[in-house]
Amino acid sequence: MLYLLWVGARRFLLKRGEVGDNNSVQPTGSESDAYVDIIPMPNVGSNGTAYRSFSNCKRQGSRTLRRQRSGSSSKHLDRTESFSLLELETATESFSLRNKIGAGSFGNVYKGMLGDGREVAIKRGDTNTMKKKKFQEKEIAFDSEVSLLSRLHHKHLVRLIGFCEENDERLLVYEYMTNGSLYDHLHDKNNVERNSSILNSWKMRIKIALDAARGIEYIHNYAVPPIVHRDIKSSNILLDSNWNARVSDFGLSLIWPETEQELMSTKAVGTIGYIDPEYYVLNVLTTKSDVYGLGVVMLELLTGKRAVFKTEDGSGPIGVVEYTSPKIASGELWSVLDDRVGLPEVNEVESLEIMAYTAMHCVNMEGKERPEMTDIVANLERALASTEGSSTSLSMASFSAPLE
Template sequence: MGFGSESVKVVDKSRKKKVVGEEETGCWVKLRLLGGCMPSRSKVDSSLSSVTAIPYAESKSTNDEGRDQPVVPVSWTTTSNAESTSSTPKFSEELKVASRLRKFTFNDLKLATRNFRPESLLGEGGFGCVFKGWIEENGTAPVKPGTGLTVAVKTLNIDGLQGHKEWLAEVDYLGNLLHPNLVKLVGYCIEDDQRLLVYEFMPRGSLENHLFRRSLPLPWSIRMKIALGAAKGLTFLHEEAERPVIYRDFKTSNILLDADYNAKLSDFGLAKDGPEGDKTHVSTRVMGTYGYAAPEYVMTGHLTSKSDVYSFGVVLLEMLTGRRAMDKNRPNGEHNLVEWARPHLEDKRRFFRLLDPRLEGHFSIKGAQKAAQLAAQCLSRDPKVRPRMSEVVETLKPLPNLKDMASSSYYFQTMQGDRTRSNSSSKNGIRTQGGFITRNGQSMRILSSSNGPQASPYRLQQSPKPNKSRV
């Protein structure tokens, strides 16, 4: 979804999700894309004559070839429209609402989002569209934009891929779970056929955007800070909550970032109560996202907390490599990140080849080695070998603050020099042999230094840093 969490839970290859915030040509295209986001009661009140493309950084394109695809569900049918449009009393009976949640009227949220106008649109997911809004600090009344409490309002798309059960799960879990690394649910709205959720606004959007959609690479220390925060969120769900919870949809688009890059888990539509007592697993239909779901869960439908640990390993690998979990745009053999990376993870010399080249050596050698080893443990084919999330947290704690930068390492400089010469030679049709290059059958000694100045986002622009003025 647009404030950082976007997920399709059901396979429907005939239906493409809408693109929000991408460059489009022609107002009719923009009107068509945004029209599906309007809550039914607000459509008649909305003026779309001046629709423009949304440049909001957290909105996402979902037609990319490399986008994550949903896991094929076992014995699953989509939520019917009858379920999604049930009467308010039925929902009220099923809803176990925490007293701290605020109950909004539809009109409150329509005014808070400025009539769900396109300029307020943050993005769209399987559940529906997300709009930016402003409400009273301690109430439900709308206030002037830029004042009061900034929120993200998620609307239920009745014709969408998610519905009744996911909406209830979101309220049930986030309405009763409080932790610094979980997105805070402020309140909800049930009115006629409208189902809306109101969350705290996360100004830096999703981890997915920062890893794969921004021109500047996310600095190493911030990557490790985000990994640690997300691990703490899973640890709370697995080991500290009153009842254990399996998240089941851990991925980069569901990790949201506040102004200081603190990670918070969002989108609990697929969450399940974990096994209790003598039970070792929960048997459930297979749902999640291709590339992130644990192999034993996909094969058997047996869900455990170790399924989340596997997903964490995939995300950690994405943070190390700068590659998506599934990317069909990569060469053959590199589509599946985990399978491509396995041979490199445990090799202390080869693991450098995994690391995001955009970091250009601006990462801790010890930290990268420990993170790669941790990813390998989390991705073990045997779930019993995978660590608990509390153990993952302990491993990650020192990593954001390590200062042994690879850019000052002789080995890394040599490797980078070889890589640079290899890339340059292949582009210019030049073949390298030892310390010589061969051009037109004549050998010449390589005299240029591999450590000369190169274009680098670290040298040309300031890397993103946490906003120290906020707590």
């Protein structure tokens, strides 16, 4: 029944033609990002019989999660700076168009230079919001980012430096991510030529997936209290000056209940191509919704395709999950790999198989069948480690053999 509801909703939404580019650069969605009533493609099957068992891919031993629950903290923590509107106007040359580097549902994003020389990304809430509902949505997103990011500190999360709250102005100040978003490096037309981007390396793509997974693992398992992101996508994974990936944009995020319930009833929100089908249909949120989004990102890294893209024959848009699932399940992973990177080296074959099969488990239609973030991190650590070794190229024929 879940699958039938999902397919019906998918057909309706794709018929509306809501497939566009996503040009996010800093902590924001793009102008074409759409929320709530948009969804991705279904996975093939739900029993995972075609995919490698996770039993041999789990991390050895177990982690002890030391969670000492603290009381609810103020969004205005000492470690987060409070800026005046004048300071941020000066930093961005009065929010000039030449400093604009992105836009999303919350508002525009600008590159700025603070008085002390720090480069920052400044997200400015839409100042033309006249409707009360839209203003309330902006307030909720602002409060969510400030309250959550002020207490989150991890090398794979974009750091919130501070905020500004004056009259109707709501601004968020982040550390500047020099190399922009993963989305842009994978899908921007300027990066389509082979060797034009550092991402045209399988090892680097696996590392980026691992970095993002570690950031999500942190908010699920180690943040106090735990957090569900709700909008994991390639435009929300940013790259710093050392090409380390960091998860950004917590405007839709929710704090997990202190009682540690497994399910939370809430209206589904997200972005086309990435939102968990179970969450969309049933309005029941779990941490496995973030797992689904990460699975889609991993498929983007493997194929170079957008989460939803137009087919070459013009038959209509298709999701990367729907596009890759039959091929990976039948052992033809090589046929969907991004040809800008080229065929994998011998030592990279197992790495890509691990990443592909991990991704397919992540996008399972049923949340209970998806892996925990700890297991995903373990798999990707193994995949990255496997890239070390021989540098002999593998033929397409030998790579097409189905996995055991």
